[in-house]
Amino acid sequence: MGALMNPLYEQMNVSVFERMSSLATRFGAVNLGQGFPDFGWPDEILEAAAKAVKEGSNQYAPSRGIMPLREAVAAHYNRHYGGNLVGDHVCVTSGATEALGAAILATIKPGDEVIILTPAYDSYAPMIRRGGAVPREVALQPPAWRIERDALERAVTDKTRAIIFNNPQNPTGRLFDSAELEAIASVARDHDLIVISDEVWEHIVLDGQRFTPLSSLPGMAERTIKIGSAGKIFSLTGWKVGWMVAPPELANVVARAHQFLTFCTAPNLQAAVEFGLDEGDAWIEPMKQRFARARDKMTNGLRGAGFTVLDAASTYFLCVDLKASGIDLDDESFAAEAVEKAGVAVVALSAFAEDKPPRHLVRLCFGKKDETIDAGVAAMARAKELLA
Numbered sequence: 001m002g003a004l005m006n007p008l009y010e011q012m013n014v015s016v017f018e019r020m021s022s023l024a025t026r027f028g029a030v031n032l033g034q035g036f037p038d039f040g041w042p043d044e045i046l047e048a049a050a051k052a053v054k055e056g057s058n059q060y061a062p063s064r065g066i067m068p069l070r071e072a073v074a075a076h077y078n079r080h081y082g083g084n085l086v087g088d089h090v091c092v093t094s095g096a097t098e099a100l101g102a103a104i105l106a107t108i109k110p111g112d113e114v115i116i117l118t119p120a121y122d123s124y125a126p127m128i129r130r131g132g133a134v135p136r137e138v139a140l141q142p143p144a145w146r147i148e149r150d151a152l153e154r155a156v157t158d159k160t161r162a163i164i165f166n167n168p169q170n171p172t173g174r175l176f177d178s179a180e181l182e183a184i185a186s187v188a189r190d191h192d193l194i195v196i197s198d199e200v201w202e203h204i205v206l207d208g209q210r211f212t213p214l215s216s217l218p219g220m221a222e223r224t225i226k227i228g229s230a231g232k233i234f235s236l237t238g239w240k241v242g243w244m245v246a247p248p249e250l251a252n253v254v255a256r257a258h259q260f261l262t263f264c265t266a267p268n269l270q271a272a273v274e275f276g277l278d279e280g281d282a283w284i285e286p287m288k289q290r291f292a293r294a295r296d297k298m299t300n301g302l303r304g305a306g307f308t309v310l311d312a313a314s315t316y317f318l319c320v321d322l323k324a325s326g327i328d329l330d331d332e333s334f335a336a337e338a339v340e341k342a343g344v345a346v347v348a349l350s351a352f353a354e355d356k357p358p359r360h361l362v363r364l365c366f367g368k369k370d371e372t373i374d375a376g377v378a379a380m381a382r383a384k385e386l387l388a
Contacts, residue, residue, distance in 0.1 A: 040235030065092025119352030173312030344379030
């Protein structure tokens with residue numbers, strides 16, 4: 001029967017996150033691979049979701065999302081970044097990955113090319129191919145992971161339709177600076193490109209730094225499709241409530257793609273997210289501080305165990321340089337050995353690129369309770385002793 005199946009999926013590996021989480025369960029390992037926090041959600045939002053199940057609608061929601069949530073998303077961004085967004089700019093989706101998929105399918109056509117900056121979230125390239133287009137990688141180089149305009153310009157051809165831009169960036173933890181944002185914007189403006197700006201980590205920006213939406217740059221509001229995530233904002237990744245924000249003429253097309261992917265998202269979760277956004281932002285700064293403490297605890301623990309850890313300014317993630325740490329294994333071999341022999345699951349960074357990716361780095365999730373971090377650092381120390 002295999003010959004009857006779509007070769008894109010028939011030949012595709014299971015997601016690295018699913019694979020490593022399964023191995024963590026199998027070997028009873030500390031799971032620092034999949035990016036979910038084990039702290040940080042406001043209990044009031046959980047109570048709002050439970051109340052909405054009992055007292056609200058449990059039937060199909062409007063495909064684009066309940067209007068109170070769409071308006072709450074718009075108001076949240078107006079409050080944080082300025083602007084005049086309204087509900088018509090917003091389409092609610094079943095998680096940010098679905099928003100990305102809908103935005104990609106609505107933007108490209110067969111034969112187009114789409115620029116992605118690697119290492120990159122692993123849903124981008126398969127969805128680009130599913131739409132009949134070709135991903136073109138622009139590789140960022142460790143440890144700085146800087147965006148260079150010349151490299152972007154070299155990737156543009158007469159077939160280029162869009163750029164997918166992730167800021168802050170998973171898996172590197174980079175928060176790109178104003179010059180790098182302008183590099184993306186200027187290439188998009190000069191070549192009349194759409195930018196799908198994956199900004200799900202926008203509130204997990206540490207050390208007093210400030211996030212700047214790409215759409216706020218000159219000439220970018222009309223060509224940017226912003227992707228956001230309640231799962232990341234509220235540390236409720238399993239809820240799978242996301243959204244895209246764009247000018248209505250773009251938002252309307254993305255919404256048409258969305259309607260035939262998931263159609264709509266659970267109404268009680270939408271109501272709870274609306275409650276969370278409308279209640280204000282007092283929880284954001286304490287959340288940032290808690291993630292910063294977790295990052296520092298893991299970083300200091302790993303460095304104390306002899307690992308070279310790259311700086312992380314945002315997201316839940318940091319990267320360890322195996323080669324600089326004295327470990328002569330590639331990232332995939334280390335990940336496989338560490339989960340089975342040392343009891344810790346990490347993710348090989350080479351899973352985030354296809355064209356000659358670096359093979360000496362692994363990604364760890366630091367968004368964990370102290371006891372999880374302590375157990376993970378101890379397991380990484382065992383891995384170093386066993387594998388160095």
